[in-house]
Amino acid sequence: MPASATKALRVAVLADSDTRWKWGALTAQRVTPSGGGFRLDGYLLRGRATPTARQLTEVGVHADSLREVTGAEFLRAMSETPYDVLVLALVGGGVQAMLHGLRAAWGSGRRPVVVTGYVGVVYEKLADGLLLRHGADLVLANSRQDAERFRAVYEGVGADAGAVTEVALPFLGGQPYGGEHEPYTVVFAAQPSVPDSRRDRTYLLDRLIGHARRHPGREVLLKLRSRPGEHTTHIEELPYQKLVRGRELPANLRLVYGHMGEVLDRTDLLVTVSSTAALEALHRRVPTAVLTDLGVREALGNHHFTGSGCLVSWNQLDAGHRPRPDPGWLARQGVAADGRYDTAFDTARARIAALLGSPGGLPPLTPYYTPDTAPGYLPGILARHHLGPDGAPLPGAPAPDRAPGPVRQVVRRAARGAYRHGVQRVAPVIRRMGEL
Template sequence: MPASTTADPIKVTVLADSDTRWKWGALTARRIAPHARLDARLLRGRATPTERQLAEVGIPADSMREVTAADFLATTTRENADVVVLSCVGGTVQAMLHGLARAWEGTPRRPVVVTGYVGVVYEKLADGLLLRSGADAVLANSAHDADRFRAVYEGVGADAGSIVETALPFLEGTPYEASADRPFTVVFAVQPSVPDSRKDRMYLLRRAVDHARFHPDREVLVKLRSKPGEHTTHIEEQPYQKLVARLDPPKNLKLVYGHMGEVLDRTDLLVTVSSTAALESMHRGIPTAILTDLGIREALGNHHFLGSGAYASWDHIDAGQVPRVRPAWARAQGIASEGDPFSTVRERVTALTGAAELPPLAPYYTTATAPGYLPGVLARHSLDPKGEPLPGAAVEPAEPSALRRAVRDFARNSARTAYRQGVQRVAPVIRRWGQL
């Protein structure tokens, strides 16, 4: 699948369970096969992206529809995809690997299966990797990650040959240059789940507001991931939009949505706890500060940036500090790397799609290696221990009637609204009661 071809005679299906994973999966597919047909399958769940979120990501597909796990497994075979990109949480990837292995049983020709991680891997390294074991290619976003991933697979006897070093597919954009035509712009890139407590989130937001007051000549942007009621990869119980109203922010502080790349186009300093946006910023050469105010802790994910030279507190930022990433650290993380970081996986996929026959998918976890764990992982997606859909698992017709679509969408949106209200309003109240 050389990048220089004018047309790739293949079809790529991307299964994604959130807006950020659709972005990673779709861009990965485009890097592997720039001109292939791209079919989007959005897994139904609490984080299924809304139309607004999909528009913000801005990656078109030749077809796009929402599916259940059973629906995806039932239709993937007949849709004749050449490559399937599983861009989901680890448990979902494992369930789909078992489900697809069962669906393709006895089939000499099957699609090539690719999976990986959306961003920084700072927790559950072994757990997440072993749940992805069984794919033909497990993508590592840097040399650092590739070494760690292989060590895990080799340590348990899984196929380490499936690990392929690449880079985050959205590391692109114009290199940074300071501009005298606009105010110096500080962007605080927030995260849905880090930190998770109201107290810590209010602290960070208050410091951003204070920075805007201390520097009235600067523009301070709080880059938000989702609107209240929407979900991304993680649940957000304390949306910054609701918290900021209590702080009476100055006019030079603004809340912004939109494509991160477009926000970075006007950024002079990115500030975050551990967002993947930091890697995008560093890739462009934009000064980037990894906050230490709440400590450098595994729970926050900012320990991933050890050695980067990017650590700073709001006190440092208020005083005018502008961190710069260390080049050696950046290279190890796949940032601003030379050459084409996707050439190896492109060659791997080209060879596999051209093979006369592929071996069956063989996940490390089986009912023999993990009899007390795997059945539960599969059951969460309505699959039995053999990878077959359980009786009653939802499989919808490929083209439901207009009435059926309207009823389905109304019921689905009502259920999501109830779930989100429970997460963002009821659950925090119950926790506060428990602390009395």
């Protein structure tokens, strides 16, 4: 019996936002062989989207330890702590930088199994994002369709596609939809960056308000991702909280926060442009509508749902239409509404167990991008994370040896608040002025 099946494993997750922490931590729990249990240590990469305490509480995923780090601090921790599994839950450039940094930090010594993947629907930058993730031992694909696309990209550039492993989204679950609630509840799942223009976001808000007025017997909820001043994976320059100010809302329309799973417990119709919440709802057989009002476009991500049977307009929803999903499409998307979800992570667990039992340990990480294959691209990615071309931290890279004191913590919070204010308020104004 391999050691991984009998001893308690040490697992680390590095994440750069609340949604990626949720994905990374839940993925670690799903794919780690648990014959002897495991300890989960969380690392939050310091940056513009580092989650707040409220966001972490809302995610609701427990870790045995959780701390904020710079890239250099994380690499130091990885060189000093013997982990068995590491999940990189980062944007593509962050994954690539850490792969090179870890290769330099570990050298030819013992190292953990490295896992990465995507938080949700992959609807843009497919080749770019995939090649930035190449080099991990497992690159997780959330569906059969994604697994096929991922392998095609790797094989098309001559990269090893053996790391691609089909799984499913780790946060699916909850009780299947059991019929209409009282009152009938419509939930619009807002997204931080889709659509991105004031006109389009105002249009969607107006249609939601109009639906609530047209159906006064329904409860209509605008499900928000973050509170003002907080960031998620994507920057939200025009939060709906701001757009709704000064409007007279119907009594049956409310803005809500909270865990999406808890909101879905009382949802009769989930409406979105292209949120991953649609897949959560479809997994639970909750009627789900993906809006076509702004077109079916790659920029919106709703093109991913072609063939799903869920594409619909507000006009149709106002008239009482309820979309019916296509079973074949659901099966290819890893939604597993037919009950196969419990086995969706078996292959990943088996692969990790086999790698953990490899005699002589694992070979050094070998990303596709190197100074030879991408000399004009890779150095910039590494430099953004204070790493040199060889993956080693550059001189002056932020890596304090001890936790910051109270004064430094206050200064850091103030600086982060100023940064977020600049991104959310000042930058959009400057861009608009530049368009005049």
